[in-house]
Amino acid sequence: MSDPTVNKAILENVYRHWNETLGGSVDExxxxxxxxxxxxxLAQGVSPLPFTAEAVGKSEVRKYFHGLLAAWSMVYYKVHYFVAETDRVVMVGSTKWTNKETGKACETAKIDIWRFRDGRAIEFFEHYDTAQMLDAAKP
Structure with missing residues (x-):
C-alpha cells in the first residue's frame, strides 16, 4: 500500500534540499x-549524455548522479507543484544547469514521475528539453 500524502511529503523535502544544496543531497x-x-x-543515454541511460538498482542510480554532477553544475531547481495520486507523485518544475566542459547553460521545464511502494521509490522517470541539454553539452 502507498499513501500519496506521505509520498508527496517525502518528495517535498527531497526537492527542497536538492535545490538548497545545488545537487549536494544525493544521499538523501x-x-x-x-x-x-x-x-x-528522456535522453535515454544518447551521446554526449551517457549517464541518462536507464538505471536499475541503487548502485546504477548512484552512477547516474555521479555522471550528472561530474558534467553539470546546478544553477537552480524549482518545484512549481506536485500531483499525488495512488502510488504516483508527479513533480512539475523548472531547472537550470551549466555544462562544466562547454560553459553553456540549459534551462528547461522539468517533469518527474515517481512511483512508490511502502514509502520507498520504486520507479522514476524525468522529462525535460533534451534538445537544449544536448546543445549545451556539445562543444
Whole structure:
C-alpha cells in the first residue's frame, strides 16, 4: 500500500534540499529509493549524455548522479507543484544547469514521475528539453 500524502511529503523535502544544496543531497535521494528502483531519463543515454541511460538498482542510480554532477553544475531547481495520486507523485518544475566542459547553460521545464511502494521509490522517470541539454553539452 502507498499513501500519496506521505509520498508527496517525502518528495517535498527531497526537492527542497536538492535545490538548497545545488545537487549536494544525493544521499538523501538514495535513502528514499528501494533497492530495485528503475530510473529513466528522456535522453535515454544518447551521446554526449551517457549517464541518462536507464538505471536499475541503487548502485546504477548512484552512477547516474555521479555522471550528472561530474558534467553539470546546478544553477537552480524549482518545484512549481506536485500531483499525488495512488502510488504516483508527479513533480512539475523548472531547472537550470551549466555544462562544466562547454560553459553553456540549459534551462528547461522539468517533469518527474515517481512511483512508490511502502514509502520507498520504486520507479522514476524525468522529462525535460533534451534538445537544449544536448546543445549545451556539445562543444
Amino acid at each position: 535521494i538514495m535513502d528514499i529509493c528501494a533497492d530495485e528502483i528503475r530510473w529513466g531519463s
